[in-house]
Amino acid sequence: MRVEVKFGTQTIVVELPDGPTPPTLLQLKEQLCTQTGVLPMMQKLLGKPKLNDPENDAKSLEQMGVRNNARLMLIGSSVPEVVSVNTTSAAQKQQEEEREKLLRNLPLNIWLLPSFAGFMADPYVEGKGFSLEGGGVGLALLTLDVALTRINTLGVATASGGGTAAALLQSLGNEEQATISHPLLRQLSAADRQAVQRAHGALRRCYYFAQEAEQAQNPQQVLPVVKKAVSSVDGLAVGEWLLLPGGWNGLNAANAIYLLIHRRGPETFDVVFVNRGHEGMPYHPSWQTAEKIVSCPILRFEGVASARLLDHTFWLLLLSLWMRSNGSGARSEFIRAEVFYDVLLPWLVEKGGKHADPPRFATEMLLGTCDSRTDEDDDTAARHCFSAAIHEHRATPVRSASSAIKGAVTALVYLLEQYGVRARSVQKSIKYALKYEFMMRAAEDLSALARRFMRSYTTDINSSPEANFDDETRTDAVAGSDDARLLRIRRAMRQLRLAGVDDTMSSANMDDVWRTARAANIILKNARNVILTREHFRGKTVLVYCGGIHESSCKKFSTLLAEASPRLFGALTGVEILFVSCDRDLHAYEQHASMFTFARAAYPCTELLKLLDISHIPELLLFSSDGRLVHRRGVVALRTDPEATLFPRGPWSGATPLTAVDVAMFRCSAAQLAHHTNKRLSVDGGTLTAEDATRVLDLLSAVQRMVDALPKEPQATRSGLSANGPADGYSNNTQVQEGEDQSFQLSQQRFVKVEASTFSNASLLPSASTAAYYGQAVQAVVPELKDISDVRRATGWSELDVALRRAVEAVEALWLRARHSGTTSRVAIQMHIIELVSRFFLEIVPLPLPRGTDARAVPIEEQPIVSSFYTEEPLPEQNSANNNNNSGGGRGDVQECIQESIYSLLLSYTTAWQAVEVPTRAFDSERCLVAMAMLVVYDAAVRRKGGGGRCSLLASLLESNGGYYLSTSIGRQSLSFAYISATLELVRPQFLLARSAILRYIGISAAALRP
Structure with a gap:
């Protein structure tokens, strides 16, 4: 039977088999669902009566009056459309895009951020210092929130609602839920997805609080932060959880912790402290296993009185330990872990909720910690002095100063557990998906870096890097030439695209600049006060300079830019420079603008500065002819090349060769992700299928091919972190290495081929037995003198x-x-x-x-x-x-x-x-x-x-x-x-x-x- 269905602007032809049993109405709806994505329960068929009654689904089409070559009309929405309407609002979507742009606008690539290094390469970055170690709570929460946004496709559950409702998820069913979920999390149930939404909402609110707290630098700004913390706790509904940041930043100690607050009743709370740093670990339970020493980073205290938890002085002392680093004053050596663990924590938890409650001690409360897991591991708890709940939350102590990101991930997992995700396998799957998204985000930055190299190798600097992707099959490129280097990068870029890497989302573009200026009534004009239109900047390479003359560094750089501007205009056809002022008043702006002969934005231009995410000045941004932001390294480029003789190539291209640290970070993070991939295969009792494992390995293979193709500094080659390239000059890796394919062993039964490259043998991490790190056992010695x-x-x-x-x-x-x-x-x-x-x-x-x-x-x-x-x-x-x-x-x-x-x-x-x-x-x-x-x-x-x-x-x-x-x-x-x-x-x-x-x-x- 043939049925034509009109759906929107398209005509769908459905062929139903004519068998012994005539086709039913349900079969027609299922076929339509396959082709349109509209669930049968959400389909509305027009053309015959009673087609939308669920009781008639089992009847044949002939009984419903539908004949061969019949024509019907379908009204309905697909699953992604329904979910998108019921998830993120326009305001939330805009905020998510702003956070994504903020992360992209950071001066460092994501693989050099402490949040990435601590989560993906903790052992390697130990002792490396800033920027691979340390980092603030705000940066860690920002990075984690962006990764969670990619995982949590259903939106964030806020205090006022939001997110996809549980009823909608239940109505979708498992198969339909899988179509809108993250590729690595299709196995999650509706309850698990709701838990991810709620935990993500708590983490996002924590990020907003941390962002406001890190901007407070004087007492007038600190007190509102304290009041906001107290009001957040006081306004917490019964049964809900609240996540707040904390820690200490002293002269000799710096560590980040997180507070999880649960309102048990009107006057009682449960408080959980999460500390994944190495400072303060002696206060946490720790024990030795056969493989390593582990500790419990979570301290849970139940029945905390509201009178103590809502005390403003307590929050002022607690937050001042963490916020002391915001100001420019000298840090105190007395700000350290002992102040929190020996003073603030006992004062908070050792007083009962009622006046008649007997005295209690924090240590006894900690050892008596219990939850719903205590019955599962009674045997384990009996063998140790700690409860089963403490053993369930065990973790390996971190080796680097990465307490901010490690603690945030641990707090997120604990929230998931409290919201119903009890299975350890599901928790590990979510953490694994986070690692995948971190690597995906690093691959996007790597792709953006590759685009800069592709632009610098092309003859026409204004041409698009993707203009000649069809030339990848060329074989006439001379080894060592720019054509050969460009060909290798294009091949690696294509492999990144096939792995799902998309870096087309720019942090800003010239169209956004124009729209923002028009919406905020900001006039763009030249030195003769002639108003410039949008067409004036179209198809041109634009340098946007942001600075204020009140800063001595800006004043010197403005003079340097004014002297170099004629050479910048003469080096390339179609170059424009736009001055966006950060001056304090109109007089300073006019004095500053008089130094330049190029275009400027009328004062004030605060909205443009917000759009460009200017966090420090001076800053010189380079936009390509297609309007996309190429890089923010213009200040460094001009100081390196003050005569602008190399423009638009050299340092102006933003194509900096990979250093040894860059390559090592990719090696360590890829090795860790490959190691976790091998552990979580469903064949070995995990939750990862071979198809998903192949997806991850394709990403790793594409990343390692791109790392192999990009130029590297000589130190990166000589250090052994890169297997290719000459020993002198920049390593351009012009010779493509051919060799036998190595197979990454997913399990004892499945193999996936990956190309031999920089990350070869990453699946064998750790390659040496961990017994080598044990050291000799301590020998019992009879004391020389007992008494x-x-x-x-x-x-x-x-x-x-x-x-x-x-x-x-x-x-x-x-x-x-x-x-x-x-x-x-x-x-x-x-x-x-x-x-x-x-x-x-x-x-x-x-x-x-x-x-x-x-x-x-x-x-x-x-x-x-x-x-x-x-x-x-x-x-x-x-x-x-x-x-x-x-x-x-x-x-x-x-x-x-x-x-x-x-x-x-x-x-x-x-x-x-x-x-x-x-x-x-x-x-x-x-x-x-x-x-x-x-x-x-x-x-x-x-x-x-x-x-x-x-x-x-x-x-x-x-x-x-x-x-x-x-x-x-x-x-x-x-x-x-x-x-x-x-x-x-x-x-x-x-x-x-x-x-x-x-x-x-x-x-x-x-x-x-x-x-």
Whole structure:
């Protein structure tokens, strides 16, 4: 049966098979849906009665009065048209386009932005600094919002509604939903799509707030931001979520965090803190797995009182930590993670919602965190001290300073989970689609760069780069010539187009400039005040200069541009320069415009500046003859070529060769995307089909071919990041490398061919086993000294030697532990060493009695801490098996070992004291007492005669000429210890006894020996 259906301006012919069963009305509607995209439920057929009654769908066409060659009329809208009407409003669409333009107008390509580097190449950019690391919250949210706009094709769900309604999604069905969804997210259900819309709306509102907050630079501008934050929390509906930015930007610390606030009831909230940076991670739960160390970047606190969360002072302190970097003043070293985690967070969460609630602690609340996932991993939670919810949100700590973009993605995934996307596979699919869109956006910037090279290689600079795409089959191009380079870039450009890359959307064009000027009543005129029309700029290369004479840099550049303008006009036919003023007043504008002989926009021209997204001045934009913006690097070009002798080529073309960093960023990001592609194939239990994987690999193959085709700096070639090109000059890669195709293994059963190029073997990331990064396992070591009570008090030379040896071994073990510890742990170990040495010389090692002193004459309180064996007991015999090359061969071994042990402990004691910057008076007095105790013990050991070798010689020298006693001068003024001891602040009773024994030894020795 043949039926003609009139649909709009076209006539659709439907052929229905005549079988045993006559065709039904439903079959006709399905055929029409296939050809028009109008769902059967949305079709309205005219020409016969009762064709639009759903109850008649099962009836045959003959029963409905439709004969062969019948003519009907169809009224309806396709699925994309229905969705577009019910999704983004005109205002939202305009805002999305403005954000896309803002991202395109940034001075750097997207692959050099910290948001791209942190999300796609985190390990590579570690330690590289700005611009690959760091970056603000606003830039991270802007980049993520633009990528989400491409993924969320149904529009954003705002507080006032918006987005595609759930009823509409349910009516479309899965197949129809797939036709309007992102290519990599066709498997999402209607509920998942609604969750993406709601999460995207929360993230976009966070971006608007961050944009306003980053512009506040003085107290008058900060207070409205604080009020807006409080009002946003106060106006949050019950059951809804709010995303707000935060962090700290101090002198030595900078990190971004995100706050997720959920209103549980009228007076209670749930607050979630997301921190993916390396600063503040010690406050988060972390544990070791078989592969790596992971942590939970999410801290959830439930039942937070509204009185605390709506406190203006809290928000002022919290936001000031993050907004302090907006101003030009010096940053404070006290703005760091401790202020947030140790002060603000406990104050916020440790007070219950009711006055009678018992006190609680943030750590206990964190360890008790639970959600609907706790029942799924009870076994895992039982094996660890953290709950299953903490384990479910585990993440690998970042290696670079990319907390802004990493935290934004983590907060987005957490919002998706709260809105109903519980399956980890779906969450990972959305993150994978984000990575794909980031790479797609980088490919668009790469395509725009290729267009500049294509324009610079053509004979006619005003010709379109796509004018001769049909010449790609040429084989007569001479290797190394501009034609050969242009041919390679065109072939790579065609492959990018086949992969879906479209960079035709320019950030601005001359038509927009003209329309904006006309709408805002801005007159364009020349130096003779003759009004210029739109036709004056049509088909010409236009340089748009934006600057203000109040800036010294603009004044110098304006002079340079005025001098170079005659040469710019003479270098090329059809060149115009347009001056758009950023001056503060009309007088400054007239003074500034008098410097030029070319066209200018009448003052004020604020709307034109907004259209061109001028964020800094001076700025010189180059528009091609077709009206599209080529680049914004005119200022750099003129400063590089002040005589304009190279115009319009050279630096004026904006075609800068790829650097080693550019190529490395593409390699790392492509390798990561290829790695995730291999992991998410449906054959291995993932959600990615081979068709979608092929789509991604086609994009990677096109990107790597373009990177291979574009010229590179010599450093990029010699660094090994590029496999092609000569070693000197610019690497133009004129020789197309031919080789065997390499296959990217998608799974054990499927293979997709990709061309061998710069990103070869990217699928093998990581190519080496991660076991190589583990390092050697820590070996358990029995401590040298478990407790100081294990050492007996020395009563003779042998016991003194053993005690000092054990003390030296214990101190060396502590130093070894400090060498492998962090700063905080190292300071604690140094304090431990100080205490250990002090206890040894005040409790274990007895203080010596002077020669000839009767121990019974000493006060009974001091007798336990003094001993006369230093002068009365002979040195022990040397063990022949333990001879340390002592030339005396007698009894000098023990004496020398004791001296060496005391000297070693003295050095360790001095080194450990360097950790004490500002000691108390009591602690400093203890140091003085311990040092003097070590000195008198060393003096008694040195003076003992009967040793051998060097020890005997030293003892003889000290006793010659009537003997010499030890100097006890202390400090810069060389005050004696006897004088200083009266002012010591000794807080322990045993210290008084030790001081008395030391003074006795010094006093008697000074009286008996010569000074």
